[in-house]
Amino acid sequence: MVPRSYKTDLWIDWCPGCGNFGILTAVVKAFEELGLDPSKTVIVSGIGCSSKIPHFVNVNGVHTIHGRAIAFATGIKLANPELTVVVHGGDGDLLGIGAGHFVTLGRRNLDIVVIMHNNGVYGLTKGQASPTLPMGVKTKALVKPNIQQALNPIALAISAGYTFVARGYAFDSEHLKNLIKMAIEHKGAAFIDVLQPCVTFNDVFTAEYYRKRVYKLDEQPEWNPVAEKPEERVEKMIKAIEKSFEWGERIPIGIFYIDKTQSTLEERYSQRIPLYPSIHPAKSNITRDVDKPLIDNNMFEKIFKEYIVDVEHI
Amino acid sequence: MVPRSYKTDLWIDWCPGCGNFGILTAVVKAFEELGLDPSKTVIVSGIGCSSKIPHFVNVNGVHTIHGRAIAFATGIKLANPELTVVVHGGDGDLLGIGAGHFVTLGRRNLDIVVIMHNNGVYGLTKGQASPTLPMGVKTKALVKPNIQQALNPIALAISAGYTFVARGYAFDSEHLKNLIKMAIEHKGAAFIDVLQPCVTFNDVFTAEYYRKRVYKLDEQPEWNPVAEKPEERVEKMIKAIEKSFEWGERIPIGIFYIDKTQSTLEERYSQRIPLYPSIHPAKSNITRDVDKPLIDNNMFEKIFKEYIVDVEHI
Amino acid sequence: MPREGLSMILGGPQGAGVETSMTVLARALARRGYGVIADREYFSNITGRHSYIHMYVSAKSLPRSLRYPVDILAAMDAETVFTHIDDLGERGYVIYDTGVLQKKLDEIPSMEDVTKNRVREELRRLGVEPVVEDVLNFLRDSKGAGIIGISFADVLKTLMTKHKVDPRRASRYVSGIIVSAVAVLLGLDEESIRWSFSIQFAGREDLVAQNMDVLKFVEERMRSFRGVASLEKPSNSYSKLMVATGNDVVAMGKIVGGLRYQSYYPITPAADESFTIEKYEFSEVDGVSVGPIIVMQTEDEIAAICSAIGAALTGARSATATSGPGFDLMVEGLSWAGANEVPVVITYYQRGGPSTGQPTRGSQSDLFNALFAGHGEFARVVIASGDHEEAFYDAIEAFNIAERFQVPVIHLLDKFLANTVKTVPLPDLNKVKIFRGDISSGGLNYKRFDLSKLISPRAFLGTPDTVMWYAGDEHDELGHIVEDPENRVSMYSKRIEKMDLILRELPPERKFSLHGIDKPDFLVVGWGSVKGVALDALETLEKDGLKGAYLNLKLLWPFPLDDVSKILSSVSLDRVIAVEHSYGVQIARLISMGTGMRIRKTVAKFTGRPITLDELVDALKRILLNNVDRVVLKHGA
Amino acid sequence: MPREGLSMILGGPQGAGVETSMTVLARALARRGYGVIADREYFSNITGRHSYIHMYVSAKSLPRSLRYPVDILAAMDAETVFTHIDDLGERGYVIYDTGVLQKKLDEIPSMEDVTKNRVREELRRLGVEPVVEDVLNFLRDSKGAGIIGISFADVLKTLMTKHKVDPRRASRYVSGIIVSAVAVLLGLDEESIRWSFSIQFAGREDLVAQNMDVLKFVEERMRSFRGVASLEKPSNSYSKLMVATGNDVVAMGKIVGGLRYQSYYPITPAADESFTIEKYEFSEVDGVSVGPIIVMQTEDEIAAICSAIGAALTGARSATATSGPGFDLMVEGLSWAGANEVPVVITYYQRGGPSTGQPTRGSQSDLFNALFAGHGEFARVVIASGDHEEAFYDAIEAFNIAERFQVPVIHLLDKFLANTVKTVPLPDLNKVKIFRGDISSGGLNYKRFDLSKLISPRAFLGTPDTVMWYAGDEHDELGHIVEDPENRVSMYSKRIEKMDLILRELPPERKFSLHGIDKPDFLVVGWGSVKGVALDALETLEKDGLKGAYLNLKLLWPFPLDDVSKILSSVSLDRVIAVEHSYGVQIARLISMGTGMRIRKTVAKFTGRPITLDELVDALKRILLNNVDRVVLKHGA
Ligand SMILES: Cc1ncc(C[n+]2csc(CCOP(=O)(O)OP(=O)(O)O)c2C)c(N)n1
Ligand SMILES: Cc1ncc(C[n+]2csc(CCOP(=O)(O)OP(=O)(O)O)c2C)c(N)n1
Ligand code: SF4
Numbered sequence A, B: 001m002v003p004r005s006y007k008t009d010l011w012i013d014w015c016p017g018c019g020n021f022g023i024l025t026a027v028v029k030a031f032e033e034l035g036l037d038p039s040k041t042v043i044v045s046g047i048g049c050s051s052k053i054p055h056f057v058n059v060n061g062v063h064t065i066h067g068r069a070i071a072f073a074t075g076i077k078l079a080n081p082e083l084t085v086v087v088h089g090g091d092g093d094l095l096g097i098g099a100g101h102f103v104t105l106g107r108r109n110l111d112i113v114v115i116m117h118n119n120g121v122y123g124l125t126k127g128q129a130s131p132t133l134p135m136g137v138k139t140k141a142l143v144k145p146n147i148q149q150a151l152n153p154i155a156l157a158i159s160a161g162y163t164f165v166a167r168g169y170a171f172d173s174e175h176l177k178n179l180i181k182m183a184i185e186h187k188g189a190a191f192i193d194v195l196q197p198c199v200t201f202n203d204v205f206t207a208e209y210y211r212k213r214v215y216k217l218d219e220q221p222e223w224n225p226v227a228e229k230p231e232e233r234v235e236k237m238i239k240a241i242e243k244s245f246e247w248g249e250r251i252p253i254g255i256f257y258i259d260k261t262q263s264t265l266e267e268r269y270s271q272r273i274p275l276y277p278s279i280h281p282a283k284s285n286i287t288r289d290v291d292k293p294l295i296d297n298n299m300f301e302k303i304f305k306e307y308i309v310d311v312e313h314i
Numbered sequence C, D: 001m002p003r004e005g006l007s008m009i010l011g012g013p014q015g016a017g018v019e020t021s022m023t024v025l026a027r028a029l030a031r032r033g034y035g036v037i038a039d040r041e042y043f044s045n046i047t048g049r050h051s052y053i054h055m056y057v058s059a060k061s062l063p064r065s066l067r068y069p070v071d072i073l074a075a076m077d078a079e080t081v082f083t084h085i086d087d088l089g090e091r092g093y094v095i096y097d098t099g100v101l102q103k104k105l106d107e108i109p110s111m112e113d114v115t116k117n118r119v120r121e122e123l124r125r126l127g128v129e130p131v132v133e134d135v136l137n138f139l140r141d142s143k144g145a146g147i148i149g150i151s152f153a154d155v156l157k158t159l160m161t162k163h164k165v166d167p168r169r170a171s172r173y174v175s176g177i178i179v180s181a182v183a184v185l186l187g188l189d190e191e192s193i194r195w196s197f198s199i200q201f202a203g204r205e206d207l208v209a210q211n212m213d214v215l216k217f218v219e220e221r222m223r224s225f226r227g228v229a230s231l232e233k234p235s236n237s238y239s240k241l242m243v244a245t246g247n248d249v250v251a252m253g254k255i256v257g258g259l260r261y262q263s264y265y266p267i268t269p270a271a272d273e274s275f276t277i278e279k280y281e282f283s284e285v286d287g288v289s290v291g292p293i294i295v296m297q298t299e300d301e302i303a304a305i306c307s308a309i310g311a312a313l314t315g316a317r318s319a320t321a322t323s324g325p326g327f328d329l330m331v332e333g334l335s336w337a338g339a340n341e342v343p344v345v346i347t348y349y350q351r352g353g354p355s356t357g358q359p360t361r362g363s364q365s366d367l368f369n370a371l372f373a374g375h376g377e378f379a380r381v382v383i384a385s386g387d388h389e390e391a392f393y394d395a396i397e398a399f400n401i402a403e404r405f406q407v408p409v410i411h412l413l414d415k416f417l418a419n420t421v422k423t424v425p426l427p428d429l430n431k432v433k434i435f436r437g438d439i440s441s442g443g444l445n446y447k448r449f450d451l452s453k454l455i456s457p458r459a460f461l462g463t464p465d466t467v468m469w470y471a472g473d474e475h476d477e478l479g480h481i482v483e484d485p486e487n488r489v490s491m492y493s494k495r496i497e498k499m500d501l502i503l504r505e506l507p508p509e510r511k512f513s514l515h516g517i518d519k520p521d522f523l524v525v526g527w528g529s530v531k532g533v534a535l536d537a538l539e540t541l542e543k544d545g546l547k548g549a550y551l552n553l554k555l556l557w558p559f560p561l562d563d564v565s566k567i568l569s570s571v572s573l574d575r576v577i578a579v580e581h582s583y584g585v586q587i588a589r590l591i592s593m594g595t596g597m598r599i600r601k602t603v604a605k606f607t608g609r610p611i612t613l614d615e616l617v618d619a620l621k622r623i624l625l626n627n628v629d630r631v632v633l634k635h636g637a
């Protein structure tokens, strides 16, 4: 592996002061510290300010369509399980238009990481309310106060089946970096909700706002979010969900829930197809003799024998 | 209101013994007992065996597309809040393709009822696994055992913000009827997960299976799922979610959670537009003098004055 | 006298086993060298609605079209008799259950009111009481039909008793009664039937034995009819035949073509393809591993296309399969694939629309959706297959085109093909090639969208020492977003100009096939499932001195306008007739768009049922001889 | 000498206020009776990328096209100077910030590399150093440009000091500097500017005063230039004008048209329409209540269309607004609306595709998506508007067509219209009618899909004593699922035959408008945003003796083939030129499809920037005089 910088030299066109810069720093640092091979790492994103991030990181980047990053990532990971796949998206991307895929990833427990840039607004379309903006709040660009309630991303992720669920804060890059590293190292579907100030459109949930309120779960001595055994699962889940409703003067960040008891989707496929994942769709032969199909006439008849009738004239 | 039977005289083309018959009975009975005006009642459904139900009930029926019944219902209810709107869908319809809308309805708390026919399979497409089928289970039509995990519909609904969450059993029509009545009378987004045996494709979760296991929460003296005050919300939610993980030898049915503290979406609109919902989109004038627009030249200038420049030549 | 070919309808309630009857019969007939085609008609319903098989058997060839009227009507129930009164030909045979003899039309709840009213009207007009017995008498009297009553109850009771089968399982043997009755009429040998049952019930010797007893009991009851509808000795020389649906054939083609990732969301009539693929997700033959193919049931069609695109980026041959409603949801993803030059294949089985429409019926009404849905301009390829054989090879070629030209490819099929069981010759895989296009080994300076070539060499996600970017936004050679107007023009043009390249590079046989007379008097134009019936119609018309050719369009986009113009010019435009399973006959409009040639003669069918030989022959005659412009076909219950 | 008209570019980083400058200037100019058109060019970015306003002001008319080169280039930053070096005309004026005089091209990170490289190349070719000062000198020397430096820092410091404004807010007044500088060049009176500021900053007298001081400070610094680019006295006779974007105008049209439910999912360039509507969700004027309009931000575009359809079923006039990616997601719902004959309106603003493409740039490349996306065959209507005025009336008419014929209507617009600010005459609502179609009061025997009429009278969900069913499946008159083939033919045909009815019933002016010379020597054909520039081009060409007409197509589906055939026949086909903001110029293909007439002369632009007068005139000349077939336009940064 040829060493490369983990940052590209593109100009980053986020607004000065945007929380996305903090997230970018954390991602790059996490990749660096894990020594990920850029050619074996893929950032998949949707559409939004946040989803521009793949262009700024010097690993493979797949900047897809709004709300569908998880779906693209699913195909990438299943077809080549050797890749480390990290999804980035906005709160609109992942919990608005993409909520169906978000929920589904939970019940698959596919080994990818989802990092949500949670800024309470639709940044790139100029500040409409996102699904995490609380009801009644009127951020800058809204014509009227928000009429819909906020989703609780942590509770939703746990209910959906994610086996690693955490929250970070964009401007605590060091802490966030550690979460990202753990999420990548976790086997299974991981979700990190990142509180991300949007300086341009969200004048309520500002850096100032969060700075005063966030505290770290990992610094709470009694906090142990890891289910090591199946019988601990429900208890840990319930605790985590309960904790996720703490939102006000104090906002917890850190790991809410880790479930080590569930098999990943890849593992289940490998139970069906023993060669998988060492032989996988992206690494398996489809031809012989350069341009002939792997299956020849003889093999065809053997494989599809149940469709083939030996004609017996009588 | 002209009295009509609440059942149409169409032949019902569900398989003999299908749990949907029990649900139909409960719905018809509930409507009857509530004395709903058929012309002011709408059943909205998606696509699936379950979604054929509107044709069998003699109230307005809108049989839409797969996964989108909630979205159609949202427009119907907001445009004419006088209507009682009940959504029916399969588990594939509501939690597979429709999961995004399902989650979103929670954060809106629009006053409609969602009844999910939970049979663990995609009935109408001949028995593929639905999002509620547990991992590793191989029902009749599956080529291989189910490789994806099951969602927990109750936990998901509560996490998403539904303010009435219950579970019924298709073949306990009396109990289910009562749940439906309560759900309709509840102000806000209500969800009923109905365990529904599919005799043709689900040979695991059969009537036999459920009969042995279901028990009624309402018969548990200590069970009180109602949050009357805001400060009770989290506690009740957590209890309900915890209860929802009880699935095995004993399966609870009944009400998991009721939240009386949240405003509905309609109420929030009425805070913005005081005449709503008494004057609403379906009941508001758009013309004057038969075929002239309500807005005349004079009103136009007043309403849109900020766009209009009085030209002053100098 | 033995017949050259024979038509039949096997009908009964959905779930009662007509499909099993069809498969067993088709396989047994193939075993003896007969050619078979069998269309399945069924409601969007799991149990109880009327379903039927419309089948044609030929001693002379592998048949490619269905025809009315039929020689045999085998009815499991009263509804079948009422529904198909018009379908029986002169001196045909009706097999029925004597248990329903007194059944009245009004006692059949599963029959739709509109249908029931129509049948009632017709019977009234004919002066026939709406009772099974009266209808059968009428058929006997008016058509000279042989009416063969079998007491199903009696047969089943005998069977139950002999084999000590739980009477609640009796209904499982009804399909055997139908198989048996038909076999007796055709004089089919017992061995072929036994062999076919043994495949159908593999590993269940008891079921085979029981069904062979059914055959015996039925035979006893209709001895006088043994062989009354016998077929000639088959003149086919195939030593092996496949008996498969279009879904199966496409699945096989995809697997041979190197499919490695297939996503799907269940939908009729596409889902069975994915089921078949899943069965073969991994095979070991002669020490060679074939696969793995990851078959993924996604949460919706959006995820199906997006995950297939993702998989394609890793270098795996990837596809998804769907029908109209699902395709609609894939269109945004398709546009991304176009913008990012991703080789992904969508197998698109058309069914009756709009919306849920007639989900289990056939149609060709989605042509323009396949060609034009998706915002923005980008290269895509749409190919269609005229029959099972074409579909097999096209399924492979779809991947070749996708990878060579780095474009999404839509393989446009329909429900007729999907669900029709046919006898098909084995493919010759020596004729097949796999073209993977220009593949790069990447490296430090790799540019995924290198502008120096029309087709930028493709490296895969995961290629060592290589990184690349993809973006749905307009991008530069590296794949980074760029809005510069000059870059816009270069990248945009590069992507679209591939369409010309594709037209230049694909050989004529991938674009169309031309059948029939060399200098024809008239030309029938169509695509997809029109082929079989059109070719048979031409043969029939030729006997009447009407000499025509059939242009089977295969490459629908980019549209081969030069070839088509040339071919159309060879005939006067008012002797060109476009045929399609749709209202609008879009193929005529597509031709007009491409060539400016406006075809005014059209044959349209949009009942959801396939065009049959008799009605097409008739329609073409009316157009050719009576100067009619448009004929709308309606045959079939 | 005062000018008849004047072009300018106002440029600066996104977020720095060019848009405010535009609005303030446009309103002030309108106040004095000038006509204005202003196009906004910006990146898909919130802060920092280069954005600019391309504006034309006319003393003679309400202008309808933009033109290069420009008379004034007002630059907030160095990037603007570098980006627009080609755009300034002879003896034009450049306003720049003396603070960036020494800025080098390579010091501008926000400029894309491809653009930077191109500019660097060009400067090298011209022998100019890539430094702002050198570029300005070059412009002065080569074009005789008046170069006007203003120290922005100086102006702002003076202002900060005088008004004790926090220096961190200084950047807010940059837009005022641009307004002021342009006002001085034009010799605009102070009152009109003050008035315009007072509307811009309604309720903030401090801001008005501060900006008027900016005007004063700027004026002091460029006294010698006062009125050097003055305009003639306006000859327009309007006493009132609207200054509005296309988004705003459509919003007003919809509100006047009786809109009661609008759903949307945020997307450029459609979202602003919904924002405007939300502002007017309820009004009380002269004792009349207008509304309520429920404006619903949905979770995605699927929910947007589905909820709008749901609302339409209750009788509320319902619509949604989106652009390409969102429309793709609406197609399955659209097909349901078609199957169920639901009057729902989709306002579709095209932007640059494919996929995310160029989300903030313009395009007309989605024509075929609007016409043909969606599986199955069903009636839909697609209308387009040539300019703001048409768009207003069409927004109303969309509802009328939808309800009269019970069809989904797509109102196809684009980003150019959406974001362009124009002076528009006030609409005359006496000319407007509301047609709600055939409405039934329902009752016990109500049949929603009564087959006795082509348009079945519509009752709404909620109509007393009435129940009805809707189904995406094929249905009977009551709306219940029915698969019977004869019912299929009747229902299917009924739905599609409405297309003919629509063609018959809509008056010619809804279908097209024909402009220019009566017996033209050549005919330009286009739709939507081509209109303004085409009309101006015809006027220009007429001066050169080239006499043409413009066919502005408004009803795109059903396609008015008879009218179009007739009009096209009046000119030789090789004197017909199709113009479109796309690569493929689909309108030509659509015409060929409908009429068989193949237009071979085309003008295409797909940089995402609007066609300007100069380049269109030039292109038409090349086609008419030099017999060129296709011209691809590229003007604009
Ligand atoms: C299908 C579709 N609908 C709408 C859009 C427009 N769009 C672009 S970004 C965006 C939302 C951005 O919000 P979020 O996902 O929260 O990301 P952020 O910009 O806040 O980081 C939307 C709606 C789109 N690109 N595609
Ligand atoms: C967009 C789309 N995709 C797929 C289908 C095919 N389809 C019809 S019913 C169904 C699922 C039925 O399962 P469920 O929702 O659980 O309902 P059930 O039949 O079990 O009651 C599917 C996938 C469709 N109609 N539309
Ligand atoms: S708009 Fe908000 S989220 Fe987007 S770049 Fe600017 S600050 Fe960041």
Ligand code: SF4
Binding pocket: B013, B014, B015, B017, B018, B019, B020, B049, B050, B119, B123, B124, B197, B198, B199, B200, B201, C046, C047
């Ligand atoms: S398939 Fe299952 S769900 Fe559908 S009707 Fe039959 S039993 Fe009921």
Ligand SMILES: [Mg+2]
Binding pocket: A048, A090, A091, A092, A117, A118, A119, A120, A121, A122, A123, A130
């Ligand atoms: Mg956001």
Ligand SMILES: [Mg+2]
Binding pocket: B048, B090, B091, B092, B117, B118, B119, B120, B121, B122, B123, B130
């Ligand atoms: Mg189900």
